[in-house]
Amino acid sequence: MEPARLSINGHNAEFPVTVGTEDEVGFDILKLRGSTGAITLDPGFANTGSCESTITYIDGEKGILRYRGYTIEDLATKSTFVDVAHLLVRGELPTKKEADKFNEDLTHHSLLHEDMKKFFEGYPANAPPMSVLSTIVSSLSAYYPGSADGEDFDVNIVRLLAKLKTIAAFSYKKSIGQPYIYPRNDMGYAADFMHMMFAVPSEEYQPNDLLVRTLDMLLILHADHEQNCSTSTVRMVGSSGADLFTSISAGISALSGPLHGGANTAVIEMLDMIRKDGGDFKKYVDKAKDKNDPFRLMGFGHRVYKNFDPRAHVIKSNADEVLNKLGISDPLLDLAKQLERIALEDDYFVERGLYPNVDFYSGILYRAMGIPTDMFTVMFALGRLPGWIAQWVEMKKDPATRIYRPRQIYTGYTKRAFVPTENRG
Numbered sequence: 001m002e003p004a005r006l007s008i009n010g011h012n013a014e015f016p017v018t019v020g021t022e023d024e025v026g027f028d029i030l031k032l033r034g035s036t037g038a039i040t041l042d043p044g045f046a047n048t049g050s051c052e053s054t055i056t057y058i059d060g061e062k063g064i065l066r067y068r069g070y071t072i073e074d075l076a077t078k079s080t081f082v083d084v085a086h087l088l089v090r091g092e093l094p095t096k097k098e099a100d101k102f103n104e105d106l107t108h109h110s111l112l113h114e115d116m117k118k119f120f121e122g123y124p125a126n127a128p129p130m131s132v133l134s135t136i137v138s139s140l141s142a143y144y145p146g147s148a149d150g151e152d153f154d155v156n157i158v159r160l161l162a163k164l165k166t167i168a169a170f171s172y173k174k175s176i177g178q179p180y181i182y183p184r185n186d187m188g189y190a191a192d193f194m195h196m197m198f199a200v201p202s203e204e205y206q207p208n209d210l211l212v213r214t215l216d217m218l219l220i221l222h223a224d225h226e227q228n229c230s231t232s233t234v235r236m237v238g239s240s241g242a243d244l245f246t247s248i249s250a251g252i253s254a255l256s257g258p259l260h261g262g263a264n265t266a267v268i269e270m271l272d273m274i275r276k277d278g279g280d281f282k283k284y285v286d287k288a289k290d291k292n293d294p295f296r297l298m299g300f301g302h303r304v305y306k307n308f309d310p311r312a313h314v315i316k317s318n319a320d321e322v323l324n325k326l327g328i329s330d331p332l333l334d335l336a337k338q339l340e341r342i343a344l345e346d347d348y349f350v351e352r353g354l355y356p357n358v359d360f361y362s363g364i365l366y367r368a369m370g371i372p373t374d375m376f377t378v379m380f381a382l383g384r385l386p387g388w389i390a391q392w393v394e395m396k397k398d399p400a401t402r403i404y405r406p407r408q409i410y411t412g413y414t415k416r417a418f419v420p421t422e423n424r425g
């Protein structure tokens, strides 16, 4: 393809063009400042690619999401989270033999070092679960050095994938004052997590098969999403040479924000608020449209998806089936559907391409599993972990990777003389 041409500041420059396998077009501005003296300005990086990647493809206009070429619909309904984690981290869906070995590795690395329990003891019961998760993941570097590269790197990836669900479940047990339930080697990933969350020492607990499959599906739906805020954070921190655990800890922190992974918690809180306010949808839709009102319709809108989020479609259709099969009637699901209908009949939302995203319905299913609202974003992190790891490894291996260091346009004071304190009036 012809190079991109730019005429600016009295300079004319050409920039090489890259075309991806899905015909996305980007032009490389590596030499922009050197050849024109100008930089680009793109707050939020909505028009800026940070890398070339082979992991996940999203088409926001067509509502397409694929992990290494497989559609999210196929993976969510036909694969397992552990197989998808293998696909993302190692590049291919595993053979039966590879899957058995991967599952065995994840099973046998799911314990935490006993000394790590002291970290949980130091937290108050109401400690924000994402803060606990981020801190303890970062602490893994103290117990398992070598997660930046080197011979322990691969086993440290397995350790992280295996231990995150244990850290999450232990933080929950600590928050409710119950004893920790240790991982079981006879249970799969999702079943073992639910067992660690809900079993109590005095009773036999067998996770509900439908809920286990539903959790596995939710984890798949959250497993990667190209260069979103938290993934870009993981890449940025890793680009400085920081190790994997530290980089993932930063990604967990970025995900916790209500505009990102924290939205699933915010959606349920919003629906509950509307319910308590008598279900006055119009009031809240009008508030969301009012530029002077900070209220936003949580779970609505997306930087990339402008017609629909394919993950929301899968979750919404499963929510009905799961609740019906379990005989659960959740008033918030009916509220969510009514809110979606009203919003999507409103030009404000349609004109801006604001549709339900992955967070709008996911909380309904987490509630059906008995997962507390303040743990919803932790569930998002559990799902996103293999994607973060895959993206971090790709960044490390990419010869084009440089330490992330964006520029700026300075708009502050120009040079001025220093005035001693006594003369400043």
Ligand code: SDX
Pocket (backbone or CB within 6 Å): 044, 224, 225, 227, 228, 229, 258, 259, 260, 261, 263, 288, 289, 295, 296, 297, 298, 299, 300, 301, 302, 303, 304, 352, 354, 357, 358, 359
């Ligand atoms: C996730 O990037 C990813 O891939 C993220 C994610 C992943 O898997 O990693 O998909 C996960 O984070 C999903 C998004 C969860 N967040 C929410 O549900 C929070 C509510 N939504 C938003 O705040 C917002 O839509 C964002 C943050 C998701 C996207 O923000 P953008 O792309 O910066 O869009 P914007 O703020 O520039 O909004 C464009 C317009 C604005 O109006 P105008 O200035 O054009 O008049 O749409 C309006 C916004 O005011 N708008 C909303 C709205 N979202 C956008 N108005 C009301 N309610 C909303 N939810």
